[in-house]
Amino acid sequence: MKAIYKITYPNGKIYIGQDLTDSINYFGSANSKLIEKDFTREQRRDFVIRKEILWESETASNQEVNAKEVEYILLFRANDPNIGYNQRPKFNG
Numbered sequence: 001m002k003a004i005y006k007i008t009y010p011n012g013k014i015y016i017g018q019d020l021t022d023s024i025n026y027f028g029s030a031n032s033k034l035i036e037k038d039f040t041r042e043q044r045r046d047f048v049i050r051k052e053i054l055w056e057s058e059t060a061s062n063q064e065v066n067a068k069e070v071e072y073i074l075l076f077r078a079n080d081p082n083i084g085y086n087q088r089p090k091f092n093g
């Protein structure tokens with residue numbers, strides 16, 4: 001099963017990603033340094049994130065999954081630094 005998911009962090013910012021392996025324990029490859037800047041040491045001591053599956057397919061090609069990921073990044077504006085942690089596609093204000 002291939003999936004597009006949304007991670008929501010405690011500050012409300014999001015990350016949209018894809019999982020081609022159907023792993024329950026995969027939480028994406030968002031830039032850790034970028035996320036760390038938004039949280040104090042104390043906030044990092046009790047940290048809960050939410051993972052939602054937005055779309056899934058048993059038959060989609062990897063190319064189709066890539067396109068669907070971009071579609072959701074743009075839909076949720078996850079590449080806007082005020083909203084999310086996606087760095088691609090580049091946000092143009």
